[in-house]
Amino acid sequence: MKKTLAFALTLVLIFALACPSAFAADKGSVYWLNFKPELDETAQELAKMYTEETGVDVKVVTAASGTYQQTLTSEMDKKAAPTLFIIGNQAGVKEWGEFAMDLTGTAIADELNTDAYNLYDEDGRLVSIGYCYECYGIIVNPDLIEKAGHSMDELKNFEGLKTVAEDIHARADELGFDAFSSSDMDGSSSWRFTGHMINLEYVYEEREEGAVWTECPATLTGNYMENYKNLFDLCINNSLTDPKDLATGGHDAEAEFKSGKAAFFVNGSWEYAAVSGDVPNATMIPYYCGVEGEEKAGLNCGTENCWAVNEYASDADKEATIDFMVWLVSDPEANALMVEQLGIMPYKHAVESSNGFLNDAAAYTADGCYVFDWATNYQPNVDEYRAGLVSALNAYCADQSDANWELVKTAAIDGWATQYAAANG
């Protein structure tokens, strides 16, 4: 009797362990490996909505900030690999392109209203398609600028920005607010300078060459590092926080800006939802850095938000995934939620965005200003490259000597070549 019972229990145990995979649904399922932590809540909600509406299982997993590559690497190895994942730039195409199906002619590709944010591999396969685009620059609180006795019209070039920022910083005690919010160099904030602000150097190099990059250049000239320095110096020296205290971070730049303690905040359009409540007039200006003709500069527009569908998923899963994507960009209710989080989505049936910063970007473009493309997406071995730059900037913030700036230059320019060689060697 006991023996039989033991065997029966063992069998139950084995079946319980083995069964979940035995009941795969015929209509396919979706596994979305999301890379934007701020989208997670909305994505989970949308997944639930979609499952209720259609009965198709949607699983959303969000990788923690800065660990997307690690998560993707391990998830792709599993039997139930992500069906929907992110390939955000050319380096990603090189790394993951073979795992992405060609989206040419699919229902989701037909929904797009522009080809501008799509990524193709060497064979011309459409490996990933942009689902939203973003812009970054310097977020300004116009009310504080006016309170300090200046006007937004002064902010048309580096000279103007410098005058205003230095004046505010000099009178910070009297005014009750400072010019720039903190420029922390820890992992949660350094990307604003090593990933975003440095873009101005790359873009002006592109403009000097006369064409935007279509692949990662092996070397940079570094001709515009001085301009990067102009703006970076302005940020760290006219701020709430002593430059020497930036290395380990711990300051909340967003809160400083929202609470009216700082007039400028280096960040991007994704911050609109967070800051517009407290600073309804917040607006975004370009990276003015002392380049001739920069009065005609616009914002940095581009995206790393590009969806790819797993080539190795079953046909049913692929189909379910594409249906889900189409639903996200065309269903009014679902899309409204997406747009609220992401801003403008480049799709025919997408809801209009109320993101003020993206509208600023559009206004600059409409005024005939040149757009900074996201050349920064080409940074070779991006994590290593940026880590080197952060270390050099830390030394520079602690002691703003020419020798230390030389190290920053070495990290940014020679570091590019070194990492390019490492990544392509």
Added chain:
Amino acid sequence: MKGIFKNPIRRWGWLFLGPVTAAFCIGFVWPFIQGIYLSFCKFKLISKTSWVGFQNYAAALKDASFVHSFWYTALFAIVSLIFINVLGFAAAYALTQGIKGSNLYRTVFFMPNLIGGIVLGYIWSMIFDGILSRYGTSILLETKYGFWGLIILMCWQQIGYVMIIYIAGLQTVPEDMLEAAKIDGATKTQTLFRVTIPNVMPAITICTFLSLTNGFKLFDQNLALTAGQPFIIQPDGSTVKTTEMLALNIYNTFYGQNSASKGVGQAKAVLFFILVAGLGLLQLKFTRKREVQQ
């Protein structure tokens, strides 16, 4: 004899051993074998690999950052071993002398050990920077600050742990031996070095073994405290991460974006295993010799 074989525990033992053995094989033995196999491959996903022989090992040994992190780690392991064990033993010795409130102290000293390494790393980076920023510097700016910062952190975390082991060891020192020493007129120092320490040698073996291997395997605290900073930016733009230890170096190599880097990271990990296992065994053999059989 017959009775033993008829014993149901004997007959059904495999059923009870099974889950543990299976878990051990799935969670340890198999990944270990696979890891060794992968160190000879070029791969991105572990299900798609191509054999490259010893190429990864050659690349790993040629890597200057690996060599740097090896020496840095070795130095760290030795220094932390000495500090942790001397201080841990001192604390244990003091707390077995019948001081009032010993139990409270034991608990307090042990507590840091319950906090995760990442959290500790961030907390201590704030503490250090709170102090260093007064002098216009930061733990991320000087290699020596990063090194000693990590030593202080590890001491703070580990002393309580080894202390508990030493206390257990000290409590097993036979009273009659101590009494005999006293009657023979041994001083306190003589008693400590001639009687107590030889008798707690087993505890010393365990503690030095633990702190040596812990020192070599350290990862979380290293990542959270400095993540290798400051870097030396070399003229060609490459960097040497001056406070990067072996485990972090392996991690950074593995997730470097070069498609060949995963294999190299894996090869480094195998070398790392051989090193840690070898050192551990050597050290065990060395300290075992000094243990007293009671």
